Amino acid sequence: MTDCNQNFSLEANNEDRNRKPNDVVRVFRESVLCAIILVQSQTEANDEVLVSKNKSMGWPKTKAKEITAAPKQQRETWEAEEQNIAKTLLAFDEDPEWRSEARKTWKKLGGKKLESAFRGANPPIALLDAQWLVNFALRKTKRDGKSPILPYRQKLPPEAFLSCEELIASTTKKSMPILALSYCWLSPEHPDPKGTTLQLVAKKCQQMLLDKDKSSFPRFGVFWDYASLYQHPKPSKKRFRTKDESKLFEQGLQSLHLVYSHPYCRLLKVFKYPRIKANGGTARINYNDRGWPLVEDAWSRLTPTKWTRVDDLGQVKVAGGAIEPPLTPARLGARLEQAAFSNVEDMPLVMKLYKDSFVRHFESVHQLDYCAARWGDIQITQLADIVRGGYLKAVKEFDLSGNYFGPSGCKALVDSFSSRKSGCHPTILRLGDNCRISSTGIKELARLIVKVEDISIRKCGVGYAGCQALAEAAEKASPNVRLRRISLSENPIGSTGAGILASLLVHCLVVDLSHCDICNSGCKTLADVACTMVHDSPLEELDLSGNEGIDDEGAVHIGQLVRHCPKLRRLVLDKRLLLKNKGTMTLQASNPHLEVKWSSNSSFSARVSRRRKRRVAAPISNV
Numbered sequence: 001m002t003d004c005n006q007n008f009s010l011e012a013n014n015e016d017r018n019r020k021p022n023d024v025v026r027v028f029r030e031s032v033l034c035a036i037i038l039v040q041s042q043t044e045a046n047d048e049v050l051v052s053k054n055k056s057m058g059w060p061k062t063k064a065k066e067i068t069a070a071p072k073q074q075r076e077t078w079e080a081e082e083q084n085i086a087k088t089l090l091a092f093d094e095d096p097e098w099r100s101e102a103r104k105t106w107k108k109l110g111g112k113k114l115e116s117a118f119r120g121a122n123p124p125i126a127l128l129d130a131q132w133l134v135n136f137a138l139r140k141t142k143r144d145g146k147s148p149i150l151p152y153r154q155k156l157p158p159e160a161f162l163s164c165e166e167l168i169a170s171t172t173k174k175s176m177p178i179l180a181l182s183y184c185w186l187s188p189e190h191p192d193p194k195g196t197t198l199q200l201v202a203k204k205c206q207q208m209l210l211d212k213d214k215s216s217f218p219r220f221g222v223f224w225d226y227a228s229l230y231q232h233p234k235p236s237k238k239r240f241r242t243k244d245e246s247k248l249f250e251q252g253l254q255s256l257h258l259v260y261s262h263p264y265c266r267l268l269k270v271f272k273y274p275r276i277k278a279n280g281g282t283a284r285i286n287y288n289d290r291g292w293p294l295v296e297d298a299w300s301r302l303t304p305t306k307w308t309r310v311d312d313l314g315q316v317k318v319a320g321g322a323i324e325p326p327l328t329p330a331r332l333g334a335r336l337e338q339a340a341f342s343n344v345e346d347m348p349l350v351m352k353l354y355k356d357s358f359v360r361h362f363e364s365v366h367q368l369d370y371c372a373a374r375w376g377d378i379q380i381t382q383l384a385d386i387v388r389g390g391y392l393k394a395v396k397e398f399d400l401s402g403n404y405f406g407p408s409g410c411k412a413l414v415d416s417f418s419s420r421k422s423g424c425h426p427t428i429l430r431l432g433d434n435c436r437i438s439s440t441g442i443k444e445l446a447r448l449i450v451k452v453e454d455i456s457i458r459k460c461g462v463g464y465a466g467c468q469a470l471a472e473a474a475e476k477a478s479p480n481v482r483l484r485r486i487s488l489s490e491n492p493i494g495s496t497g498a499g500i501l502a503s504l505l506v507h508c509l510v511v512d513l514s515h516c517d518i519c520n521s522g523c524k525t526l527a528d529v530a531c532t533m534v535h536d537s538p539l540e541e542l543d544l545s546g547n548e549g550i551d552d553e554g555a556v557h558i559g560q561l562v563r564h565c566p567k568l569r570r571l572v573l574d575k576r577l578l579l580k581n582k583g584t585m586t587l588q589a590s591n592p593h594l595e596v597k598w599s600s601n602s603s604f605s606a607r608v609s610r611r612r613k614r615r616v617a618a619p620i621s622n623v
Helices: 001-014 021-056 061-094 096-108 114-118 129-138 164-169 196-210 242-255 258-263 291-300 329-336 346-365 377-388 407-420 438-448 464-477 496-500 522-530 552-563 575-580 581-591 606-614
Strands: 127-129 178-182 219-225 266-270 276-278 281-283 310-313 367-368 397-399 428-430 455-456 486-488 509-511 541-543 570-574 595-599
Touching: 021 496, 061 595, 096 164, 114 164, 114 258, 129 196, 178 196, 178 258, 178 291, 196 266, 196 310, 196 486, 242 258, 242 346, 258 291, 258 346, 266 291, 291 329, 329 346, 329 377, 367 486, 377 407, 407 438, 464 496, 496 522, 522 552, 522 595, 552 570, 575 595
Parallel strands: 178 219, 178 266, 266 310, 367 397, 397 428, 428 455, 455 486, 486 509, 509 541, 541 570, 570 595
Antiparallel strands: 127 219, 276 281
């Protein structure tokens, strides 16, 4: 920035000390706009001087046009964007309802966890303004064609950063206005000595700012460790951070995992780098072989999300990316031993940061949702290692539906829950929409199923053998069976399988037997078991829709079942029974509190289907 701009910003900062907080924010924004105008006027003057010099030297006019046309076109585009941003921020200041709504959204998306790192006049983590970063990279290009070099935090002007209030103002219902950068340092002194990474990131930020449909916020902050955390000015010349800067630096390190693992913060991975000198030649840098990027990628795996929050720069994208399971500290440590660090002393620091954040993160997690994550047996085994390590003691619900693991993955999962160190006792387990489990996998899962309260094994290829294994496990665990809700929908268990499980099903509160190939004999078995019970059945909801083998005779047996289940409140049957058999209307007479729902379609698994539309259905490779 020019001396004129520096003096202007210093005068604005001196005036801000005697103003109220709202006035400080307004004056700060006005100073940013004025500084931009000064840069534009100076650039125009330089362009005119350059054009006159070209004419005096006899250079072709076309070359002068090529030099001056691009900056003017960029200025026109960014002037309109800056005016829109200024209007948005001014409206935010003047509209209390907008401020209140933005703060509610910020809090709902989990922004309170990040405020300790971003709030304050001198926060531990300072986020770069994406608008400023783009202007710096595109407008500050030197005349010799070289890219500008990003300074470290202590050298950056105040207008380069976004305050916490400005972040809250830019929050939308879809995402947080934060972009975390994960990249490789090219040298110990400076991570981007040639400005190649700066150009890649600036173009991505420019695209996000101009593409309103995808970014959906007028501005956002960029976490770039070199510019967001306090750095050593010149370690080679023994110029290090001050004590206050070192304290803020340590606080920033402790908050890194919050930024990279937040489910509503975007992650930008940089894979494209210039070749560097090594061992008398040149070498290409690999993102997956560097220490810090591996840790940042591991942090991003801690929180599963239902939308794409990772962007890769410089890498060929493969269709159908999968959610990777979290890495245990032991697994990450094995990978870091083979990784390279720009500073060798960072290895123990990185391991300590990750282990502490890993433990703290899962201590407060009560639900793990990996629905439609495209996991196979290998990924389930990695999850089992986390359970076996005792990190998921607070988790009560596991959603693993819509994946592709088989019996070996089921065995690894059950063994991990049974280990002494695990300490994890889930109450809800969802494994539906996974045909690879089959009856063989149910044999492995049977001893775990009877210990949970809510189980969904819908469309898992369960047959007679699976039902028999489940009934045997329930008999062994009796009277300590905790199962209260079970979904066997879309499994070909037939009437024989339903008969084997009848004694278990009538003791549950909610039973889903839709589309299970059950016929009249299965209904009769359920009614007979309920009739022989010493106490009334606790059954409250029963779904028998989609079983085309049930006709008038089966409807009579269902009526007997209803009479022996006084707590039954909801019964789902096919609409064709209502049309063929008028006697089914007497069901409500036998139980006045019963609500009979007549199903006219065979749709199922609506929740899993919606999620699978967001992700490609091809299984992840287990190689």
